[in-house]
Amino acid sequence: MAEPRRRRIAFQGEPGAYGEEALRVLHGPDAEAVPCLTFRAVFEAVAEGRVDGGVVPVESSLGGPVAETVDLLLEHDLPVTGELSLRIRHCLLAPPGQTLEQIQRAWSHPQALAQCAGYLRRRGITPLPETNTAIAARKVAEEALPHTAAIASKLSASLYGLTVLEEGVEDSPDNYTRFLTLGPAPERAWTRRKTALAFTTDNGPGALYRVLSAFSSRGLNVARLESRPQRRAWEYVWCLDVDGALEDPRVREAVTAAQAACITLRVLGSYGVA
Numbered sequence: 551m552a553e554p555r556r557r558r559i560a561f562q563g564e565p566g567a568y569g570e571e572a573l574r575v576l577h578g579p580d581a582e583a584v585p586c587l588t589f590r591a592v593f594e595a596v597a598e599g600r601v602d603g604g605v606v607p608v609e610s611s612l613g614g615p616v617a618e619t620v621d622l623l624l625e626h627d628l629p630v631t632g633e634l635s636l637r638i639r640h641c642l643l644a645p646p647g648q649t650l651e652q653i654q655r656a657w658s659h660p661q662a663l664a665q666c667a668g669y670l671r672r673r674g675i676t677p678l679p680e681t682n683t684a685i686a687a688r689k690v691a692e693e694a695l696p697h698t699a700a701i702a703s704k705l706s707a708s709l710y711g712l713t714v715l716e717e718g719v720e721d722s723p724d725n726y727t728r729f730l731t732l733g734p735a736p737e738r739a740w741t742r743r744k745t746a747l748a749f750t751t752d753n754g755p756g757a758l759y760r761v762l763s764a765f766s767s768r769g770l771n772v773a774r775l776e777s778r779p780q781r782r783a784w785e786y787v788w789c790l791d792v793d794g795a796l797e798d799p800r801v802r803e804a805v806t807a808a809q810a811a812c813i814t815l816r817v818l819g820s821y822g823v824a
C-alpha cells in the first residue's frame with residue numbers, strides 16, 4: 551500500500567524560526583515544513599493550494615498583536631483551524647569569537663525585538679528589524695560583521711553555526727506567542743475550543759456594547775477584543791475571540807444575536823486550542 555503523503559505546511563522564515571517550531575507541535579514531526587519569505591506568502595501558498603496548510607503568529611503576550619497577520623486574516627477567506635500558545639525563549643547569537651561586551655546591534659523580527667526591548671536597552675544594544683528571527687541568524691552568520699548579533703532560537707544557533715552569548719533574553723519568562731493554523735485542522739487532541747469573529751458596527755453610542763452583551767448575557771467569555779483600522783479613516787474592524795465552539799448552541803445563538811447588532815460579521819474560524 552502507498553505511504554500516506556506527508557502534509558506540506560507553510561511557515562514564515564527559514565529553518566530554526568519559531569513558526570517552524572509551532573508547526574511541528576501543531577502538525578507533528580512528520581509534516582513537511584515549507585519556508586516562505588513573508589506572512590503574505592504563507593497565506594497565498596495556502597489560498598492557491600500549493601501547500602496543505604499554514605502556521606502564522608498572531609499575538610505575543612509581551613509584544614501584542616502581530617498586526618500584519620491580523621490584517622491578512624481579514625483580507626483572505628482562509629478558515630482558522632487551530633491555535634497553539636508557544637513559550638518563546640530567545641537567545642543572543644553571534645559568530646564565534648565575538649564576546650557579549652563587543653555587541654552593539656542585534657537583528658531580529660520586530661516582535662522578538664519588542665519581547666527583548668528592556669534587555670537590549672540595558673546592554674546598550676541597538677535593535678535592527680529583519681523579516682524573521684532565523685533569517686536574521688543566517689545573515690549574521692554569513693556576513694560575520696563585527697559587533698553584530700541576532701536574537702533568535704537556540705536551534706538557529708546550531709543550524710547556522712552561531713555562538714549562544716546569552717540565553718533567555720526575553721524581558722519576562724511569561725513570553726508566549728499564539729500561533730494559528732490555516733487550512734485543514736491538524737489531527738491532534740485539543741484542550742478547548744474557541745471561535746474567532748470579525749465585525750463592523752455603526753459609529754453610534756452603544757454599538758459595541760450591544761455586540762458584547764450578546765456574549766455576556768449567555769455567560770460566554772470574550773477572550774480577546776481588538777480593533778484594526780479600515781480603509782476609511784477612523785472606522786474599525788473588530789476582532790473578537792469567544793471561548794466555545796460554534797457547534798455549541800449558546801455560541802451559535804450569541805453569534806446570531808451579535809450579527810443583528812453589526813453591519814458585517816464574519817466567522818474567521820471555530821477551532822481547537824492545543
Ligand SMILES: O=C(O)C(=O)Cc1ccccc1
Pocket residue numbers: 562563566567568569570607610638659661662681682683684727
Ligand atoms: O517565527 C519567527 O521566527 C519570527 O520571526 C516571528 C516570531 C517572532 C517572535 C516570536 C514568535 C514569532
